[in-house]
Structures are given as structure tokens and as C-alpha cells.
Amino acid sequence: MSSHPFSVPAEGTYADRQLAEALYELAASPSATTLSNVPFARQVQLGLADQYLETVDSAALSEPATWRLQVDFFRACLGPFSVLDLSRDSGGSYDVSVWPHSTCAGVTLDLYEP
Numbered sequence: 001m002s003s004h005p006f007s008v009p010a011e012g013t014y015a016d017r018q019l020a021e022a023l024y025e026l027a028a029s030p031s032a033t034t035l036s037n038v039p040f041a042r043q044v045q046l047g048l049a050d051q052y053l054e055t056v057d058s059a060a061l062s063e064p065a066t067w068r069l070q071v072d073f074f075r076a077c078l079g080p081f082s083v084l085d086l087s088r089d090s091g092g093s094y095d096v097s098v099w100p101h102s103t104c105a106g107v108t109l110d111l112y113e114p
Helices: 014-028 032-036 058-062 083-089
Strands: 043-048 051-057
Touching: 014 032, 014 083, 032 058, 043 058, 051 058
Parallel strands: none
Antiparallel strands: 043 051
């Protein structure tokens, strides 16, 4: 795996960082090889925020189209949405955290009526 600037909190482990790196490599170059480096369950649920939208077979996750969620809008952005696109576009620079979050780790957006 390549080297990326990850930030792992004290509670995190080397294995946590390796998993995050494997996910980034899958996003950057989806293939059966990069998929095999991520220990997915047989079936995976994909979603946005606290809503699962699709359940897919993990073998299909090497195909970028599998990651595309057909949602018109979410948090003031227009869909469809792809976790692979978001991860790939980060350039491999993001934080790794291993504890429960009360909200999505994304930036909070203030939405105003037009």
C-alpha cells in the first residue's frame, strides 16, 4: 500500500490506519485486487447519514457504479453520490477515528430558505 498522510487518534491502531489506507486505495483504483485488501462482510449496506439506502454483495464493490447512490439531493448537494468519488477526491488526506460519532463526520451546513 502507498503512504498517505493519515491522522490516527490515540485510540486508533496501526490496523485502523491500514484499513483506511486500503479503503482509499480501493477508491483511487477500484479493482478486484484493491477490493481484496478490504475485509468487507458478504453483504454491505450503503447509505447517507443515518439511512441505509442499498444492500449490495461485497463482490460487486470493485465496480464504481455499485457505490453510486441514486439520491437527488443531500445536505445542499445534488446527487447522485458516490463514496468512492468522495474518498478518491480527498487525495488520501483525511482523519481516521475509531469511536462512535453522534453525527456524520462531515461539515455541518446551515440551510436557509430561499
